[in-house]
Amino acid sequence: MSTIALRSLWKKYGKVEAVKGINLQIQDGEFFCILGPSGCGKTSTMRMIAGIESITAGEIWFDNQLVNDLAPVKRDVAMAFETYALYPPLTVKENLAFPLEARGEPKARINERVEEVAKILDLVDVLDQKPAQISGGHQQRVSLGRCIIRKPRVFLFDEPLSHVDSEARRKMRGEVKRLQQMFKTTSVYVTHDQSEAMALADRISVMNLGEVQQTGTPNEIYHHPHNLFVADFIGEPPFNFFDCSVVSDGGQLAFRTQVGNHRILVPNTIKERMGDSLDRVLRVGVRPMYITPSLVEQEDSQIHGTVYVFEGLGEEGVLTVDVDGSLIRILTEPDFEGKPGDRVWLNVDSSRIQVFDPKTTNNVLSC
Amino acid sequence: MHFKRPGWGKTLGAIGMSLGLILVLAFIVLPLLWMLLMSFKSRTDVMAIPPKIVFTPTLVNYQRLFFGTQKAGYDAVPSDFPRAMVNTIIIAGGATLLSVITGTLAAYALARLHFKGRDFMAFSVLSFRFSPALSIILPVYAIYRRLGLYNTHIGLILIYQTISLPLIIWVVRSYIESIPVDLEQAALVDGYSWWGAFTRILLPLIAPGLAATSVLAFVFCWNNFTFGLLLGAAETHTLTVATSAFVSYEQVLWGVMAAASIVTILPAMVFIFLVQRWLIRGLTFGAVKA
Numbered sequence: 001m002s003t004i005a006l007r008s009l010w011k012k013y014g015k016v017e018a019v020k021g022i023n024l025q026i027q028d029g030e031f032f033c034i035l036g037p038s039g040c041g042k043t044s045t046m047r048m049i050a051g052i053e054s055i056t057a058g059e060i061w062f063d064n065q066l067v068n069d070l071a072p073v074k075r076d077v078a079m080a081f082e083t084y085a086l087y088p089p090l091t092v093k094e095n096l097a098f099p100l101e102a103r104g105e106p107k108a109r110i111n112e113r114v115e116e117v118a119k120i121l122d123l124v125d126v127l128d129q130k131p132a133q134i135s136g137g138h139q140q141r142v143s144l145g146r147c148i149i150r151k152p153r154v155f156l157f158d159e160p161l162s163h164v165d166s167e168a169r170r171k172m173r174g175e176v177k178r179l180q181q182m183f184k185t186t187s188v189y190v191t192h193d194q195s196e197a198m199a200l201a202d203r204i205s206v207m208n209l210g211e212v213q214q215t216g217t218p219n220e221i222y223h224h225p226h227n228l229f230v231a232d233f234i235g236e237p238p239f240n241f242f243d244c245s246v247v248s249d250g251g252q253l254a255f256r257t258q259v260g261n262h263r264i265l266v267p268n269t270i271k272e273r274m275g276d277s278l279d280r281v282l283r284v285g286v287r288p289m290y291i292t293p294s295l296v297e298q299e300d301s302q303i304h305g306t307v308y309v310f311e312g313l314g315e316e317g318v319l320t321v322d323v324d325g326s327l328i329r330i331l332t333e334p335d336f337e338g339k340p341g342d343r344v345w346l347n348v349d350s351s352r353i354q355v356f357d358p359k360t361t362n363n364v365l366s367c
Numbered sequence: 368m369h370f371k372r373p374g375w376g377k378t379l380g381a382i383g384m385s386l387g388l389i390l391v392l393a394f395i396v397l398p399l400l401w402m403l404l405m406s407f408k409s410r411t412d413v414m415a416i417p418p419k420i421v422f423t424p425t426l427v428n429y430q431r432l433f434f435g436t437q438k439a440g441y442d443a444v445p446s447d448f449p450r451a452m453v454n455t456i457i458i459a460g461g462a463t464l465l466s467v468i469t470g471t472l473a474a475y476a477l478a479r480l481h482f483k484g485r486d487f488m489a490f491s492v493l494s495f496r497f498s499p500a501l502s503i504i505l506p507v508y509a510i511y512r513r514l515g516l517y518n519t520h521i522g523l524i525l526i527y528q529t530i531s532l533p534l535i536i537w538v539v540r541s542y543i544e545s546i547p548v549d550l551e552q553a554a555l556v557d558g559y560s561w562w563g564a565f566t567r568i569l570l571p572l573i574a575p576g577l578a579a580t581s582v583l584a585f586v587f588c589w590n591n592f593t594f595g596l597l598l599g600a601a602e603t604h605t606l607t608v609a610t611s612a613f614v615s616y617e618q619v620l621w622g623v624m625a626a627a628s629i630v631t632i633l634p635a636m637v638f639i640f641l642v643q644r645w646l647i648r649g650l651t652f653g654a655v656k657a
Contacts, residue, residue: 052552072555085553089571102558146557156556 002062002153002186003028004049009058011044011210018044020210021058026203029184031177033197036207037233042190043082043158045207049188050156051075062153073102079156082163084143086131092138093118093127096145103150117145120179137168141175148179155180155187161196173199194234198222206230224354228361231285231354237318237329239285242303243358246277255284260324262303267350270365274355282364283356289331290352293319294345295338301345303328307338321346399632406625413621428626447601448627451609457520458595458605459588462527467581470535475565477536478543479551492536495529500593503529511598518600526594531584538580542573579645586635606631 004026011019019041026032034042047053049060051072060067067075078099086095093114100110118124121141126134131142140160147155157176161169177200180187191197197204198218205215206229214226225231231239244255246266253266253274264284266274294301305323310332317332321344330346338344355364405413407424435446476482477489507526508517516522546569554564570577595605604612610631613624 047552050552050556052555071560072552073558073560077556079553079556081549081553083547083549085547085549087550087554087568098554099557102554102563146553 001028001184004032004154004186004188005059005061006045006049007059007061009045009048009060010056011041011048011053012056017210019048019056022207022210022212024205024212024215026186026188029186031180031187031189031200031202033189033191033201033204034207035191035194035197035204035233036213037192040207041210042192042207046079046156046158046188046190049154050077050079075154076152077154077156078147078150078152079158080143080147080160082159084131084139084160084163086139086142086146088131091128091130092123092134092142095131095142096123096127096149099146099150113149117149120148121145121175137164137172140164140168140172144172144176144179148183151183152185155183155185157187157189159191160189162191162193169196176200195236198234206233208233223352224363224366225285226363226366228283228285228356228358231356231363235287237288237331239287239354240291240328240330241356242284242286242323243281244284245279245281246274248278255282257303257324259326260303262323264302264348264350264353267353269351270355273365277364281358283358285354285356286348286352288318288329290349291328291330292347292349293321293330293332293336293338294347295342297345298347300347302348303346305344305346307340307342307344309340310336310338312336319344402625402628405622406629408622408625410622413625428622429630431620431623432626432630447604447612448606448609448630451604451606452630454520454599454603455589455605455607458523458527458603459585459591461520461524462531462588463581463585465524466528466531466535466584467577470532471539471570471577473532474536474539474543475569478540479548489536489540492533496533500529500591504593504597508597517598518603520603523594523599523603523605526598527588527591530587530591534584534587535580539573539577542576543569546572575645579642582638582642586638589631589635 004024006022006024008021008023009019010017010021022041022045024032034045036042044053048055051067051070055068062075087098090098096114096117097110100113105113114127118127121144123138123141123145126138126142131139134142140163143160147157160176161172164172173196176189180200189197189200201218203215203217204221206213206221208229214221214230216224221230222234225234225239228241242255242262242264243258244264245258247254247256249256249263253271255264255266256262257264258281297304303323305321305328308320308322308327310320311318312334314334317334317336319330319332319336319338321328321330323346328346354366356362357364404420406428407426408419408422409425409427412419412422432446432448473492477485511517511522511526514522516525550568550572551564554568555561559567590607591605592607592611595603595608596611599605599608606627610624610627613620613627
């Protein structure tokens with residue numbers, strides 16, 4: 001159990017800057033996700049925390065101990081690798097026992113722990129088999145087992161679920177969360193899958209190009225993204241954007257889309273902040289579930305377009321609407337009846353909109 | 368419906384293939400067979416023209432080789448062949464052992480660590496194999512004379528590194544590169560030191576390949592002639608040199624030389640047969656990356 005602090009952490013590979021001076025504070029017992037596309041520096045960051053990658057500059061603290069120069073073994077972390085990194089010549093049992101043996105635990109204690117962990121992870125039947133003989137899902141659980149068999153200060157998960165099929169992934173996702181809550185061990189989890197991060201994390205840090213874009217709870221990140229990158233990266237289907245200028249129309253402040261001249265009234269809550277943005281071009285974003293489509297024109301319809309395609313997915317539907325040449329995606333009831341080419345009117349819940357400055361990409365409302 | 372019978376073409380192809388194999392085999396095996404027969408021939412049988420296929424076998428050549436005694440025609444002088452055998456075991460064995468230890472570590476560094484001039488270094492090591500031994504022998508001779516390494520086991524073990532070290536470094540390097548680095552890093556996180564991860568995780572995984580490569584390096588060292596001849600004298604002569612010594616000013620002891628050759632190639636052949644299976648697997652193992 002430990003807090004982790006990263007202070008101005010840098011990683012350079014030759015001239016390539018993988019991590020550019022990031023700062024993070026991870027709480028004791030927290031499940032912390034580092035989320036980002038491949039090459040964003042998330043895995044380098046985790047490897048520096050584990051001690052298997054050298055630190056170019058900056059500091060890593062566990063509680064009030066500077067661990068920069070500590071060997072991995074002294075940091076007392078456990079790590080689950082993306083590739084599982086199971087030792088091929090050893091059986092599952094020996095693989096599980098490995099971290100304990102490395103630390104010279106007594107035989108009886110090792111056996112006891114192996115049995116416990118095998119039970120927790122449902123590995124009892126494969127204990128005597130070699131990693132090559134068991135399924136990918138089993139291998140993945142052995143790799144988690146090797147993590148939890150000790151009681152380390154920190155769990156590190158490096159995309160542990162990216163190589164199992166989607167059904168097993170959803171199941172294991174729950175298992176990982178259950179394990180973490182059972183042990184209450186500080187955990188850092190690296191992933192490129194936003195739904196995984198949203199499902200697991202107490203807090204998420206979104207990274208791109210070696211820099212932290214935003215750190216916050218899944219809710220904060222989902223509803224109040226700090227910039228366009230975060231807004232676009234989180235959520236499926238992603239944010240919809242309209243480039244608008246702020247206009248004063250008959251005394252009412254409104255966003256007017258650059259293409260098509262659709263009008264969305266600026267809600268009262270942000271009126272003050274938009275007042276000084278008259279005639280500025282801003283990018284207005286709204287999540288797919290905050291747009292209501294209708295096949296007939298309603299009094300409060302702000303935007304109209306034509307149905308591009310509709311996918312009924314059983315529990316929900318995804319409607320794609322062509323609005324003046326750009327595609328807007330909307331979550332609907334699964335029984336929405338619209339055929340490609342039908343006229344469709346949209347109502348945007350303006351209290352849910354986020355406004356970005358297309359030049360700085362920052363959220364105008366939260367920054 | 369048409370069923371095509373296996374055509375004549377196919378049969379002819381098979382026959383051609385077999386003939387080819389027989390030819391190649393004859394080219395390789397006949398001289399060995401000839402040598403084997405010769406080593407059991409008496410002095411007169413060796414010289415007989417036309418060559419005798421049927422003769423009374425004798426062990427006289429082997430006796431002369433190992434004990435230096437002769438029934439007739441030679442004086443009883445002690446043979447230096449047993450000593451050459453011991454020398455070769457010490458030198459080839461020592462050279463291989465040294466190469467395995469230093470070469471595996473060097474291969475690890477070249478495979479895993481990133482440092483300036485890494486590829487240049489790896490290539491330099493390999494380039495030892497490009498030049499013929501004779502091209503470096505003069506300066507090496509002069510240096511050895513001065514350093515007192517001439518005619519010593521250590522000296523020969525050192526110069527044999529030019530044979531075995533590049534082989535071991537390059538082959539073992541590719542084995543190491545084929546093992547995911549995650550395995551070692553996982554061992555580090557699990558609580559092993561670098562050395563622990565190296566010996567507990569990496570070595571067992573590359574062991575079959577390492578063993579096969581070592582045998583090959585050993586055989587190359589065992590078969591070397593030039594260095595033993597030019598950098599050693601009576602005290603350090605190796606088997607290959609001792610064998611050639613039966614060609615003397617007055618006479619060529621064909622029979623004894625054949626016996627010596629048989630004894631010399633025997634260990635190499637036995638080794639290769641023993642590890643044949645591993646050797647093929649080992650040498651191709653690194654080439655195909657998972």
